[in-house]
Amino acid sequence: MAIKPLSKYSFGLGDRFAHQAKAQLKAIILAKKAGLHITPVWNKSYREHRIIGSSPEETRQKADEAVQALGWQSDYFVDADHIGLKTVDFFLNSSDFFTLDVADFIGQKADAGVIRSFVRANGKFIGELSIPGLQEPLQIKPETIEQVADDYLLAVREAGKIYRHILQNKGERPFAVEVSFDETEKPQSPVEILFILSALSAEGIPVQTIAPKFSGRFNKGIDYVGDLHRFRNEFEQDLAVIRFAVRTFNLPDNLKLSVHSGSDKFSLYPIICKALQKFDAGLHLKTAGTTWLEELIGLAEAGGEGLQIAKEIYYASLRRFDELCAPYATVIDIDRSELPDPQEVKNWDGQKFAETLRHDEANPNYNPHFRQLLHVGYKVAAEMGHRFTDALQRFEPVIGEQVTQNIFDRHIRPLFLEE
Numbered sequence: 001m002a003i004k005p006l007s008k009y010s011f012g013l014g015d016r017f018a019h020q021a022k023a024q025l026k027a028i029i030l031a032k033k034a035g036l037h038i039t040p041v042w043n044k045s046y047r048e049h050r051i052i053g054s055s056p057e058e059t060r061q062k063a064d065e066a067v068q069a070l071g072w073q074s075d076y077f078v079d080a081d082h083i084g085l086k087t088v089d090f091f092l093n094s095s096d097f098f099t100l101d102v103a104d105f106i107g108q109k110a111d112a113g114v115i116r117s118f119v120r121a122n123g124k125f126i127g128e129l130s131i132p133g134l135q136e137p138l139q140i141k142p143e144t145i146e147q148v149a150d151d152y153l154l155a156v157r158e159a160g161k162i163y164r165h166i167l168q169n170k171g172e173r174p175f176a177v178e179v180s181f182d183e184t185e186k187p188q189s190p191v192e193i194l195f196i197l198s199a200l201s202a203e204g205i206p207v208q209t210i211a212p213k214f215s216g217r218f219n220k221g222i223d224y225v226g227d228l229h230r231f232r233n234e235f236e237q238d239l240a241v242i243r244f245a246v247r248t249f250n251l252p253d254n255l256k257l258s259v260h261s262g263s264d265k266f267s268l269y270p271i272i273c274k275a276l277q278k279f280d281a282g283l284h285l286k287t288a289g290t291t292w293l294e295e296l297i298g299l300a301e302a303g304g305e306g307l308q309i310a311k312e313i314y315y316a317s318l319r320r321f322d323e324l325c326a327p328y329a330t331v332i333d334i335d336r337s338e339l340p341d342p343q344e345v346k347n348w349d350g351q352k353f354a355e356t357l358r359h360d361e362a363n364p365n366y367n368p369h370f371r372q373l374l375h376v377g378y379k380v381a382a383e384m385g386h387r388f389t390d391a392l393q394r395f396e397p398v399i400g401e402q403v404t405q406n407i408f409d410r411h412i413r414p415l416f417l418e419e
């Protein structure tokens, strides 16, 4: 089987306008200099490509160029993020990492016979199930397994279809597989994850990362909203369950959690960092839009035409609120009444714009509603075409520095490098 192994720590980097791969890789190299090996994974979803009008070939080319230019000697990947059977073909040539998104199939029932045999195969877990690392044994009833089968079995079988389609087409070229369940309404409990992993194993998918939906809100570009104590318990239970599942279901032994919408979850990073150390576990953290927001901050700070572009993107995003927010409904929470009036924004200088956008809770100007709207407003920038990308080029030194520092200082360091 053609598996491309993913190392213990990996970081998903999004580069919407294909201008920051080098600045992003610099952050990974800073980590390397600090003694930490992280595998960079450039991810872009079908949704992003479609909205921007870009192609996976371009993502591949920019990743290859950055790796060449900076002399990166280790592995790196290009992730076909959130794909399904309808969209996977677009990525087959250029990607070596595939995130199979089967969230749309959650809650749809598989055939009764399929459910019955799954329940039978997992019958040995009924009763008290002790898992090393869990404080209390899990209580597994027949209904527990049935419920997971009802909700997730069809989704897992869909993941199997996508996986086999990729396998057939990639031939000997190795690739990594992630399965994502994050873009749905209901979080998955550790027990559900256990039986989902059982089903993934039965389906023969060599899954290396799994992206569940955690409880609490993982909104795009802003901090976690939820109960930190509860998150810690859930995250640690997930780690224990995964470790158990790897051995029990004969899954790849580097299988790890993937945290989607992972950028800017500053209140979670110390919790995640401790849990990874406690369980000696790996992690894939996926970010996508955070680099685009750093571009916007850089443009605003540059002033003049840069600031003008940033403001125009905001005005248009406000006018097209519903259209821009719709594809991201499950991962944003924007209170429209908290969004600044364009008449007011007109008078802002670059610093005010940057401070309103930059995720710094200590700054009274910071506005998470403004930030989330601009997070999904990249379509407006894409429509500006060269006017936007020329500005990125012109202000590249300022922007590149923002991008590198944001990834290294605010993400990698608290996640992986704190004691």
Ligand SMILES: [Zn+2]
Pocket (backbone or CB within 6 Å): 082, 180, 182, 183, 211, 260, 261
């Ligand atoms: Zn996701």
